[in-house]
Amino acid sequence: MLQDTYIPPTVTVDGVIFQMLDEKLTVLLIKRARDPFMGAWALPGGYNAAGETTHEALNRILTVKAGVSVRQLGVVEQLYTFDSVARDPRGHAVSITYMGLGKGVELNGHDAQSPQFFSVAHLPKLAYDHNKIIVYAHERLKAKLAYTNVAFALLPHEFTLTQLQSVYEAILGTPLDKRNFRKRLLSLDILQETTELSKEGAHRPARLYTFRDRELVTLVRSFD
Amino acid sequence: MLQDTYIPPTVTVDGVIFQMLDEKLTVLLIKRARDPFMGAWALPGGYNAAGETTHEALNRILTVKAGVSVRQLGVVEQLYTFDSVARDPRGHAVSITYMGLGKGVELNGHDAQSPQFFSVAHLPKLAYDHNKIIVYAHERLKAKLAYTNVAFALLPHEFTLTQLQSVYEAILGTPLDKRNFRKRLLSLDILQETTELSKEGAHRPARLYTFRDRELVTLVRSFD
Numbered sequence: 234m235l236q237d238t239y240i241p242p243t244v245t246v247d248g249v250i251f252q253m254l255d256e257k258l259t260v261l262l263i264k265r266a267r268d269p270f271m272g273a274w275a276l277p278g279g280y281n282a283a284g285e286t287t288h289e290a291l292n293r294i295l296t297v298k299a300g301v302s303v304r305q306l307g308v309v310e311q312l313y314t315f316d317s318v319a320r321d322p323r324g325h326a327v328s329i330t331y332m333g334l335g336k337g338v339e340l341n342g343h344d345a346q347s348p349q350f351f352s353v354a355h356l357p358k359l360a361y362d363h364n365k366i367i368v369y370a371h372e373r374l375k376a377k378l379a380y381t382n383v384a385f386a387l388l389p390h391e392f393t394l395t396q397l398q399s400v401y402e403a404i405l406g407t408p409l410d411k412r413n414f415r416k417r418l419l420s421l422d423i424l425q426e427t428t429e430l431s432k433e434g435a436h437r438p439a440r441l442y443t444f445r446d447r448e449l450v451t452l453v454r455s456f457d
Numbered sequence: 458m459l460q461d462t463y464i465p466p467t468v469t470v471d472g473v474i475f476q477m478l479d480e481k482l483t484v485l486l487i488k489r490a491r492d493p494f495m496g497a498w499a500l501p502g503g504y505n506a507a508g509e510t511t512h513e514a515l516n517r518i519l520t521v522k523a524g525v526s527v528r529q530l531g532v533v534e535q536l537y538t539f540d541s542v543a544r545d546p547r548g549h550a551v552s553i554t555y556m557g558l559g560k561g562v563e564l565n566g567h568d569a570q571s572p573q574f575f576s577v578a579h580l581p582k583l584a585y586d587h588n589k590i591i592v593y594a595h596e597r598l599k600a601k602l603a604y605t606n607v608a609f610a611l612l613p614h615e616f617t618l619t620q621l622q623s624v625y626e627a628i629l630g631t632p633l634d635k636r637n638f639r640k641r642l643l644s645l646d647i648l649q650e651t652t653e654l655s656k657e658g659a660h661r662p663a664r665l666y667t668f669r670d671r672e673l674v675t676l677v678r679s680f681d
Contacts, residue, residue, distance in 0.1 A: 239467075239506060240506060241467055241468045241504070242468055242506075242507045242508075243507075244465045244466055280463050281465070281466065281540075281551075282463060282464060282465065283465060283548065283549040285542070286541065286542060287538065287551070288540075311537060314535060314553050316511045324507065325507040325508050327468060327505075327511070329538050329540070380604070
């Protein structure tokens with residue numbers, strides 16, 4: 234019977250943690266301290282042991298490797314489970330991956346694995362299939378811009394529409410028409426105008442906005 | 458070091474296979490032949506061994522337990538990985554789950570596990586957390602009706618708008634206004650009118666439609 238001889242794959246958890254830095258979408262990477270891929274950059278990840286949920290494993294790994302707690306992130310969601318037999322040279326390992334979105338995340342690696350945020354547009358070749366996992370996460374994030382308020386997790390509490398547009402442009406990798414962007418964004422009804430004006434910038438002060446909700450809201454119109 | 462003492466959770470794959478029967482959304486269940494939960498109904502599932510992808514495991518399990526090949530299904534996608542420590546009384550087992558959509562799926566269990574399609578609206582209490590997994594899959598399917606052509610996988614090649622509406626109503630669990638439904642559906646631009654008329658029904662013959670695409674297409678408007 235299968236149960237008697239059963240050897241499970243190794244189970245790992247990897248986190249794709251995005252934040253905006255200098256108007257660029259960036260992702261958290263650590264430098265691998267041992268083989269395989271010693272010296273290569275990789276997503277923070279590690280083993281998921283029996284008795285620990287993947288979310289607990291994610292939190293433990295981010296804390297140890299980068300000094301980041303999942304509680305600092307505005308959005309944390311399971312992304313996909315990558316299961317290619319060849320993805321780890323040591324043997325079959327399935328990776329249950331998460332996407333996390335933060336802002337002002339400060340790094341504090343106890344493990345001296347040089348945690349750093351890298352521009353998603355200019356990544357080096359990473360360990361394992363981690364480039365592919367980041368592409369997948371980036372696509373998920375792009376898609377969510379169209380039907381959720383996900384950008385709240387990447388922006389300060391109050392922001393101008395120009396700042397908001399620059400976040401959308403950085404994620405989508407393309408410039409957007411200002412007038413169409415504003416029209417589309419306001420039609421989603423996820424923003425709230427404040428009575429405040431921005432004190433930054435050389436031009437006349439711009440209106441500050443906030444997101445109506447500080448948790449993920451899905452806007453897809455349903456059939457019911 | 459963690460690696461030296463590492464015990465991974467057990468890894469299983471479970472499939473939520475939906476099809477329409479008698480205008481009801483139904484899901485494939487098998488009767489458990491041994492403990493835990495002997496005699497209870499459950500999703501078809503089983504161990505995922507090292508060296509086998511989850512998709513391969515799904516195909517093997519569906520074939521052995523229900524005589525169904527994933528190639529018979531119009532849509533097969535990874536759903537979510539359920540990882541609660543307490544979900545299996547034998548010990549921590551993470552389940553990588555899939556949703557599959559089929560039509561006219563015939564069952565042929567070699568394993569005599571009584572595979573049957575059950576109405577999703579009237580499920581018994583299932584083994585493990587399988588009721589919860591089905592609720593999750595059902596929500597995913599509902600959401601996909603609003604922004605994909607997913608219903609193609611549940612309908613015959615040609616169908617009337619009345620048939621289509623009945624599939625939407627069965628999945629959403631609510632009656633829909635005929636005029637609004639047609640307007641909304643035609644605005645999604647996923648259907649193609651044929652030159653054929655339905656030969657069934659007591660009323661005057663109705664126009665037959667097909668789906669423009671026979672694979673999953675996502676219709677969310679993006680920002681770029």
